[in-house]
Amino acid sequence: MAIARFWRETPRRYNLGGSRCLVCQSVYFPPRTVCPTCSTHRQSIGKMEPLQLSGDGEVVSYTVVHEAAIGFEMQVPYVLALVRTTEGPLLTGQVVNVVPDEMRVGLKVRATFRKLREEGPAGVIHYGYKFAPREEAEAGPRAGREAEPAPAHSPDVSRARA
Amino acid sequence: MRDVAILGTGMTKFGELWDRSFREIGIEAGFQALVDGKLSSHDLGALYLGNMASGAFLEQEHIAPLILDYAGLAGHHLPAIRVEAGGASGALALHEGYLAVASGAYDFVVVGGAEKMTDVSDTEASRIVDATADTEWELVFGATLPSLWAMVARKHMHEYGTLREDLAALPAHDHLMASKNPLAHFRNKVSVDQVVNSGMVADPLGLLDCSPLSDGAAAVLLGPMESARKYTDTPIRIAASQIACDTMALHHRRDLTTLDSTVFAAKRAFSQARRKPADIQVAEIDDAYSIAGLVALEDLGFVAKGEAGAAMRDGRFFGKGTTMINASGGLKAQGRPFGAVGVAQVVELVRQLRGEAKDRQVSGAQVGLAHNVGGTGATSAVTILERAN
Amino acid sequence: MQHSEAGIVSYGVYVPRYRITPAEIGQVWGVDGVAMGQGLNIERKSVPAPDEDTVTISTEALRVALARGRIDPQEIGALYVGSESHPYAVKPTATIVAHAVGATPSLTAADFEFACKAGTAAIQTCLGLVRSEMIRYGVAIGTDTSQGAPGDALEYSASAGGGALVIGRENVIASVNHTVSYTTDTPDFWRREGQRYPSHGGRFTGEPAYFRHVGECAKLMFKQAGTTTKDYAHAVFHQPNGKFPRRIGTQLGFTDDQLRYGMVTPRIGNTYSAAALIGLANVLDHAKPGERILVVGYGSGAGSDAFDLTVTDAAAQYDRSIGLPVQQYLDSGVELSYSVYAKFRGKIHMGEA
Numbered sequence: 001m002a003i004a005r006f007w008r009e010t011p012r013r014y015n016l017g018g019s020r021c022l023v024c025q026s027v028y029f030p031p032r033t034v035c036p037t038c039s040t041h042r043q044s045i046g047k048m049e050p051l052q053l054s055g056d057g058e059v060v061s062y063t064v065v066h067e068a069a070i071g072f073e074m075q076v077p078y079v080l081a082l083v084r085t086t087e088g089p090l091l092t093g094q095v096v097n098v099v100p101d102e103m104r105v106g107l108k109v110r111a112t113f114r115k116l117r118e119e120g121p122a123g124v125i126h127y128g129y130k131f132a133p134r135e136e137a138e139a140g141p142r143a144g145r146e147a148e149p150a151p152a153h154s155p156d157v158s159r160a161r162a
Numbered sequence: 163m164r165d166v167a168i169l170g171t172g173m174t175k176f177g178e179l180w181d182r183s184f185r186e187i188g189i190e191a192g193f194q195a196l197v198d199g200k201l202s203s204h205d206l207g208a209l210y211l212g213n214m215a216s217g218a219f220l221e222q223e224h225i226a227p228l229i230l231d232y233a234g235l236a237g238h239h240l241p242a243i244r245v246e247a248g249g250a251s252g253a254l255a256l257h258e259g260y261l262a263v264a265s266g267a268y269d270f271v272v273v274g275g276a277e278k279m280t281d282v283s284d285t286e287a288s289r290i291v292d293a294t295a296d297t298e299w300e301l302v303f304g305a306t307l308p309s310l311w312a313m314v315a316r317k318h319m320h321e322y323g324t325l326r327e328d329l330a331a332l333p334a335h336d337h338l339m340a341s342k343n344p345l346a347h348f349r350n351k352v353s354v355d356q357v358v359n360s361g362m363v364a365d366p367l368g369l370l371d372c373s374p375l376s377d378g379a380a381a382v383l384l385g386p387m388e389s390a391r392k393y394t395d396t397p398i399r400i401a402a403s404q405i406a407c408d409t410m411a412l413h414h415r416r417d418l419t420t421l422d423s424t425v426f427a428a429k430r431a432f433s434q435a436r437r438k439p440a441d442i443q444v445a446e447i448d449d450a451y452s453i454a455g456l457v458a459l460e461d462l463g464f465v466a467k468g469e470a471g472a473a474m475r476d477g478r479f480f481g482k483g484t485t486m487i488n489a490s491g492g493l494k495a496q497g498r499p500f501g502a503v504g505v506a507q508v509v510e511l512v513r514q515l516r517g518e519a520k521d522r523q524v525s526g527a528q529v530g531l532a533h534n535v536g537g538t539g540a541t542s543a544v545t546i547l548e549r550a551n
Numbered sequence: 552m553q554h555s556e557a558g559i560v561s562y563g564v565y566v567p568r569y570r571i572t573p574a575e576i577g578q579v580w581g582v583d584g585v586a587m588g589q590g591l592n593i594e595r596k597s598v599p600a601p602d603e604d605t606v607t608i609s610t611e612a613l614r615v616a617l618a619r620g621r622i623d624p625q626e627i628g629a630l631y632v633g634s635e636s637h638p639y640a641v642k643p644t645a646t647i648v649a650h651a652v653g654a655t656p657s658l659t660a661a662d663f664e665f666a667c668k669a670g671t672a673a674i675q676t677c678l679g680l681v682r683s684e685m686i687r688y689g690v691a692i693g694t695d696t697s698q699g700a701p702g703d704a705l706e707y708s709a710s711a712g713g714g715a716l717v718i719g720r721e722n723v724i725a726s727v728n729h730t731v732s733y734t735t736d737t738p739d740f741w742r743r744e745g746q747r748y749p750s751h752g753g754r755f756t757g758e759p760a761y762f763r764h765v766g767e768c769a770k771l772m773f774k775q776a777g778t779t780t781k782d783y784a785h786a787v788f789h790q791p792n793g794k795f796p797r798r799i800g801t802q803l804g805f806t807d808d809q810l811r812y813g814m815v816t817p818r819i820g821n822t823y824s825a826a827a828l829i830g831l832a833n834v835l836d837h838a839k840p841g842e843r844i845l846v847v848g849y850g851s852g853a854g855s856d857a858f859d860l861t862v863t864d865a866a867a868q869y870d871r872s873i874g875l876p877v878q879q880y881l882d883s884g885v886e887l888s889y890s891v892y893a894k895f896r897g898k899i900h901m902g903e904a
Contacts, residue, residue, distance in 0.1 A: 009298065014651045030299060061320070061418060063312035064365040065304065070289050072304045074601040074894060080309050080364075082317075082413055090413040092300045092310075096600065097568050099885075100365070105320050113610040113651055114602040116302055125638055127606060127647060130303070135875070 002119070006126045013128030016053035016111060018089060023047055029089035055111025056134065057083040060090060064100040071117050079103055083131055097132040110134040163264045165387035167397035167550065170199025171509040176378035176497030177347040184220055184278040188229040191379035191502075192274050199383035199393050203235055207268025209242040212255030212275035213501035218290040219282055229274065248294030248536030249450060251275065252504025253405075253543030256382070260403045263384045275505030276379035287375045291500060294537035296411040308372050308451060310412050310538045312364035315453035318419045319366070324471035326366055329452040330357035331474040333370050333494045336449065340491025342521035347376045347497030357452070371452040376497035380506035387550065396516040401435035401529070402546040404428075412538045421539035424461035428533075431544040432463070435529075439463045442485050442546075443527040444514045446507035448535040450493045458533055459487070462544070486524045489514060504534035508545060515549040557681040558726035558860065560688065560719040561620025561869075564832045564877055565611035566712040566819050569598040570884035571892045573707045579889045580702045587707050592793025596710035596820020597880075598887055601895050604638045605694040608713035608825075610651040613690060615874030616715045617652060620722070624653040627717075628686025630660045631676055633669025633824045635742070635749075636696045637662055648692070658686075666740060667789055668850025669693060670714065670824040675730055675856060677718035689718040695823035700748035701898055708792050710820025712880075714828025724866040725835060725844065729776045729859040733768035740851035756851070757795075765789065765799050765847050768855035772845065776859045780804040784842035787813030787830040789849035791821045812837050813846075818881040824850075833877035838862045 011017040012030050019031030021044045026037040028048075035044035062081035065072070072078060079095040081103075095109060109131040116128045172194025174187045188211070196203060209230055217223045226242035245255040252275030259273035279287050292306050300310065318324045334354045340346035352370055360368035383393075390397035406426035409415055416422055432438055439462065447462070449455025456470035464485060465473045473479060479487040490496045490510035493503060511530035513519045532545040572595045577584020588594060599608070609632050617624055632644040645660035663669040663676075670693015677689025694713030699705025739760035742749040752760070765788055773779060780786070786805045788796035793816050800810045813830040816822075822829055827848040834844055839862065846858040893899050 005298075010650060013302075015653060061313040061317040063309045063316060063367075064362075065306065065309045065312075066362040066364065067288075067306065067308065069292060069301065069304050069306045070285055075304070078304060080303065080305055080313070082313055082418065092305055092411065092413045093303045096602065105316070113607050113614075114600075115604060115607060116602075125604075125606075126302075127651065128302070130602070 003124055006124070013116070014113070016055055016129060018051050018053050018087070019048045020051040021048055027051055027088045029053055029085070029091060051087070053085050053087050053089065055129070057085040057091070057109055057131070059095070059103070059105055059107040059109060060084050061105060062095065062103050064103070081131065083109055094130040095132065096130050108134040164266065166260050166263045166384055166400045167387040167390035168382050168400065168508070168512050168547070169201065169385050169390055169393040169397060170195040170197070170383035171381070171512050172198060173345055173380040173506055173509045174378050175345050176376045176499060176506070178280050179377040180280065182377070184216065184222070184225070184276065185228065185232045187278070187377065187379040188274060188276040189233050191276065191381040192229065192233055192272050195272055195381040195383040199385070201270055201383055201385070201393060203238065205270050206235070206238070206240060206272060208240055208262060208271045210255040210259040210271060210273045211242065211244050212252035212273070212504060213244055214246055214248055214251045214277060214294070215290050215500070219277070219279055219287070247541045249448070249500050250504055250534045250536035250541045250543050251501040252380070252506065253532065253534035253545065254504070254541070256504060256508060256545060257403045257405055257543060259384050260400050263386060270383065270385045272381055272383055273505060274379060274381040275502035277499035277501040278377050279375045279499060280377050284375065300411050300413070306364065307538070308367050309364035311451040311453050312367045313412070314418055314457065314538070315366055318453060318457065321419060322468035322471060324456065326358055327354055328471035328474040329366070329371060329456065330354045332449055332452045332455045333357045335480045336488050336492040336495040339489055339522055340495030343491050343496060346491040346495055347374055348491070348495045367451060367453070373450045373493040373498040376499045378497055378499035378502045378506070380502045380509045382505060382508055382512065390550070397550045398512045398515050399548045399550045400545065401437065401548045402431035402544070404430040404434060405541065405543050406430065407541050408539055410537070410540045415539070419457060420467065421457060421461050421535065421542055423539050423542035424458060424533065424535065424544070427542045427544040428462045431546050435546040435548070437529060437546060440484055441529050442531045444489055444511060444524045444530040445485055445487045445533070446490060446492070446510055446531070447487050447533045448493060448503070449488065450498060450535065452494070454535065455492070462531070462533055489519060489522045489524055504532070504543060507532035507534060508547065511547050515547060556723065556726040556728070557678050557718060557720050558723035559716050559835070560721065560723055561616045561622060561717040562832050562835060563612040563615030563619065563715045563874055564713070564829050564880065565608050565615070566597050566822070566829070566880040567599040567603050567608070568885055569600060569887050569895065570595040571598055571887050571889065575889050576707055584707070590794070591708055592797070592817050593708055593820055594817050595884070595886070596708060597712055597822070597884070598892055598895055599696045599711040603696070603711070605632065605634045605636055605696055605713065606638055606644050606647045608696070608711065609644065609648045609692045609694045609715065612694070612713040612715035613648060613652050613692060616717050618873045619870050620717055622688060622717055625657070627654040627658050627688045627690055629677060629680050629689040630654060630658055631663050631673035631690065632692045632694065633663035633665070633673045634694050635664055635666055635669065635823060665854065666850035666852050667791070667823045667826060668848040668854060668856055670828050671848035671856035671858070674716060674718065674858070675732070678727055678730065681718050681720055687719060691716045691718060693824035693828040695825055697821070697823045698748055698896060703748070705749070705751065708821040710822050712819060712822035712825040712829055714825045714832050716828065722865050723863055724869045725860040725862050727858055727860055729772060730857065731768065731771045731775055732854060732856045733764055733771055734854035735764070737853035739853055760851060760853050761791065761795055761849055762799055764853050764855040765849050766802065768857045769803055769845065769847050772857040772859055778859065780809070782843055783809060783845045785812055785834045785838060785844045786810055787827055787834055787844065787846045789847065790814065790816035790826045790830065793817035815877065815881060829877060835862070835866070836871065836876045836878065838866065840864045840866055
């Protein structure tokens with residue numbers, strides 16, 4: 001039972017809540033209480049303000065996982081990537097709505113909302129961010145709350161068999 | 163700080179030791195080290211034990227006094243201290259033992275490393291070792307240790323043109339060396355082709371790019387250099403023992419294809435030992451995953467950044483050049499009982515520097531280096547040993 | 552800020568990426584799936600990925616709706632998720648969705664269940680709260696990841712998707728002129744507590760259930776609104792397959808042209824609580840200011856909710872560039888084999904770990 005452990009991170013996992021150092025403007029995800037960049041770390045204490053990431057980013061590296069972690073067996077093979085977000089932080093996350101052959105370094109992605117893990121068939125379900133290729137059609141202006149990650153979809157016009 | 167010598171070594175067979183318990187293997191390695199160093203247990207000052215996850219593997223915590231007890235030493239009421247740093251637990255235990263003797267706090271200490279990994283299922287064992295990466299911000303998204311290293315590999319290939327075959331060369335070398343090591347987990351030879359074509363774990367890493375889950379224990383006896391020759395004809399001096407840490411998660415690193423923890427530990431170690439990479443004849447490097455071995459050669463300073471792939475191609479570290487790596491078979495083929503690895507690397511170096519490595523002896527070995535990593539590089543340890551002439 | 556009658560301020564849709572064809576399903580059960588598909592007028596149906604459920608689908612659809620309408624989620628006063636496939640039997644879908652879009656904590660939230668019309672019931676509830684000025688914005692979501700028992704006729708149609716509507720009185724793009732309902736106790740389709748798959752009354756689901764309720768509800772609307780079929784540019788009906796809505800539409804006197812945009816089931820299957828909402832969304836993707844729309848939902852058990860809407864001038868400025876148009880969901884998708892579909896839908900019995 002890891003309920004509280006997951007629950008307390010929902011602002012980060014659901015909505016990419018990070019932090020920014022008011023001293024040097026560096027952005028962090030997950031949020032930090034002390035800035036690792038500032039030359040004198042103590043300056044930053046009490047000056048780390050919340051900042052939500054937009055969810056937009058680019059793939060820096062990736063792998064296609066065939067030997068799954070426990071709880072991920074149903075998704076094999078799944079794509080795991082390191083995503084450089086527009087605001088700066090690098091995140092680890094799955095990329096969905098993509099066939100492994102379409103993956104490449106530099107792929108533009110956007111955060112999406114998925115199930116991360118279930119505590120067995122009778123347990124709590126944990127949700128959070130994954131990434132999906134960003135559509136050209138979706139390149140339009142973002143609206144609503146500045147940091148609200150809009151969804152990503154990847155319709156695939158090909159009729160490839162998965 | 164006084165000079166510290168290794169007076170004795172001990173090591174069990176690595177592998178799937180179905181009929182042997184954690185207690186048995188821990189004691190066997192420790193006693194071998196004491197006997198090898200001709201030290202009476204009455205003269206022992208302390209025990210340091212590197213172990214990553216006995217609680218998760220065996221439902222047993224508090225294992226340092228347990229090993230002491232079953233070694234028959236409970237009545238001596240010695241201090242017994244467990245050290246944990248993921249896959250680098252053994253090297254950190256050695257570091258602690260080294261500091262204790264160097265400082266004069268104790269004269270003689272046994273440093274052991276032990277892990278019993280096969281008492282749980284493979285998937286459970288993987289889950290336990292994956293937790294040496296960041297559980298909350300890596301594993302929760304489906305990351306595993308091999309998948310994180312696979313992303314390092316992809317980046318290295320993308321950045322420096324490293325080839326799939328370059329990665330595969332290292333496991334092939336490890337298996338060749340392990341075929342000459344009776345204590346190794348795997349003693350079969352594998353070809354580069356077999357590695358390249360092994361079942362995919364996390365693209366581009368296949369099964370044969372990944373070290374196994376092993377049971378095993380190793381131990382060394384440490385004492386002050388000044389009285390070392392009372393116990394052994396061939397004391398091996400610890401010329402440097404250095405640890406460095408970095409961010410927990412791979413995604414927070416300065417550079418994805420560099421382990422700064424290794425860079426800093428190596429820099430400090432070479433400075434402490436007044437040595438340079440070219441002085442090293444034997445090196446045991448942490449190649450838990452093939453790519454990790456390539457990156458280690460760069461970070462330790464044996465080759466420039468990005469050139470490890472070329473070095474694999476020309477076999478520079480497989481016996482043709484100044485430095486021979488992983489004469490033991492490395493983590494890939496000698497085996498990877500997590501907490502034991504760092505100590506086992508030092509056991510191999512001592513045997514090489516003493517000229518006792520038999521079929522796999524590197525001729526003229528005078529200076530050796532051990533490199534041990536925790537997680538994806540949040541901790542690195544570099545140890546330099548020299549034969550005291 | 553243009554104030555008017557309460558209505559739809561914004562909308563968003565999400566349909567999972569995977570598809571399966573009746574032919575593929577039929578070959579497993581020794582059935583002529585092609586004929587089955589033709590009979591049902593279903594070319595393929597959507598299938599959710601293993602990491603998708605009505606929580607994730609609702610969140611995706613609502614995030615699009617909020618972004619398109621430039622709506623501050625903190626202004627949402629009520630959020631209702633209508634579904635018969637909530638991931639929890641006890642524990643609301645609505646709270647997770649509300650948190651995921653940044654609408655918590657100052658709002659009321661609840662899950663609705665009324666077979667396939669839980670989403671339209673949520674719209675009516677939101678209209679009441681908005682018209683009475685208890686809230687500024689209400690969110691009504693209809694979503695499902697429904698399953699038919701393996702081999703059952705339902706398996707050829709039951710699919711997954713979601714539609715989210717934001718109901719308010721400012722910048723309304725389609726005002727709701729009238730809403731009426733028609734409700735009876737008719738056991739045509741049900742799922743008992745603890746049962747994995749639903750049961751149904753076979754042909755009993757037709758005349759006494761779907762056709763009677765949808766037809767009578769539409770007639771109630773004509774009477775209340777003083778309209779005939781000719782007053783509507785578009786009509787949307789609940790669509791358990793591609794056959795029923797066409798038949799009831801024709802019976803009521805609608806032309807193929809009026810029914811055209813509201814029909815989405817042939818390309819994505821029966822999305823249950825989302826079906827009428829996705830059909831409406833497709834109409835709103837194409838409708839012009841001044842056009843009138845009739846929507847009649849249906850839920851087994853049984854009941855129908857009807858809505859008479861008028862597209863406003865504000866619809867011309869409405870930003871549809873965010874998210875995907877419904878047509879793209881109808882056209883796109885990756886087809887699955889039955890075996891992968893069975894794995895994705897949890898139809899394979901897995902051993903204990």
